[in-house]
Amino acid sequence: MTKKLLFQFDTDPTPSVFDVVVGYDGGADHIAGYGGVTPDNVGAYVDGTIYTRGGSEKKSTAIFVGGGDMAAGEAVYDAVQKRFFGPFRVSTMLDSNGSNTTAAAGVALAVKALGGDVKDKKAVILAGTGPVGMRSAAMLAKEGATVAITGRDLGKTQKAADAIEKRFGVKVEAIEAKDEAARKAAVSGANLVFSAGAIGFELLSEANWSSEASIEIVVDYNAQPPLGIGGIDAMDKAKERHGKLALGALGLGGLKLKLHRTLIGKLFEAADQSFDADEIYALAKEMA
Template identity: 90%
Template sequence: MTKKLLFQFDTDATPSVFDVVVAYDGGADHVTGYGNVTPDNVGAYVDGTIYTRGGPEKKSTAIFVGGGDMAAGEAVFDAVKKRFFGPFRVSVMLDSNGSNTTAAAGVALAVKAAGGDIKGKKAVVLAGTGPVGMRSAAMLAKEGATVAITGRDLAKTQKAADAIEKRFGVKIEAVAAADEASRKAAISGANLVFSAGAIGFELISEENWSSEASVEIVVDYNAQPPLGIGGIEAFDKAKERHGKLAIGALGLGGLKLKLHRTLIGKLFDSAEQSFDADEIYALAKEMA
């Protein structure tokens, strides 16, 4: 029986242990990780995957692009796909820093909690300039919501908003919100509030989000206390709090892990799969 081989191209110096474990749990028979992968050096690695097997055996080789930097991962992902031609290709997935699977799980569960439709609703992603926040903003906007991301510095936040528009073709508002008062102002009138900030920093207090009448759903990606959204619990999964529905990091984490494992398995269904944000989010919605 042909072994299912997954080659992990990581933009960090050391390939992610988390991604290796999930790869095995997802069905890979053997995982080989390479660190410090760049668009300039990935070509030789790709050649090793596409020229060694043919016919039905080719689908048993796949590539996973990871690392802590989504921009670097996107560059490697694009370089990998450019190396393919004709039948010389294998399936490939991008999930730098777990950003695609995490954001997809969070947004899919929020849309489900909202009854399956968020068109016309206002969504705010607090501290949305990082990979998970940017991916979440894009997915929310593609669902028809009006989306804003906040950040400490307006220029940096606007740069992130512009990058989302360039990559996904959706318009995102950039809002400078360096303190609690400005973040409270940012969620005024919002229906969905996401927190995508750094570990150990509360972005919005329980009092400030619970008193905002428009807020229907709050989602926090931080599992370590203090959480980004005060007054919720990491295990919340559409739990009612103050008349609103709360989703915590561990509440969405089950779907995130199941999604990641399922995608690994799907890489070996054929040699022509390509999983980035859009494909990953579509599957998350089916699984939510």
């Protein structure tokens, strides 16, 4: 039987242990991890995957692009795709820092909790300039929501909004929010509030969201206390709090891991699949 080989191209110096474990749990027979991968050196690695097997055996080779930096991962992923031609290709997946699977799980569960339709609802992603926040913003905007991302610096936040539009073809608003008072103002009138900030910072206190009548659901991607949104629990999975629904990082983590494992398995079903944000979110909606 042809072995299912997963080649992990990591932009960090050392390949992610987390991604290796999930790769095996997803069905790979063997994982070869390479650190320090860049668009300049990835070509030789790709050539090794596409010229060694033919016919039905080719689907048993796949590429996973990871690392802590989504921008670097995107550059490597694009370089991988450009290396392919004709039948000389293998299936690929991009999930730097778990950003695609995490955002897909969070948005899919939030949309499901609100009845499957967020068209014309207002969504605000607090600290939305990082990869998870940017992915979440794009997915929500594609669902028809009116989306804004916040950040401490307007220039950086606008740059993130522009990057979302360039890559995903949707517009999101950039809001400068340097302190909690500004973040409270940003979520005024919002229906969905996501927190995508760094570990160790509460972005919105319980008092500043529990009293906002428009909010229907709050979603926090941070599993370590203090959480980004005060007054919820990391284990919350559409739990009612103050007349609203709460979704915590561990509450959505089950779907995130299941999604990651399922995608690894799907890599080996054919030799021409590409799983980036859009494809990963589509699967998350099916699985939610």
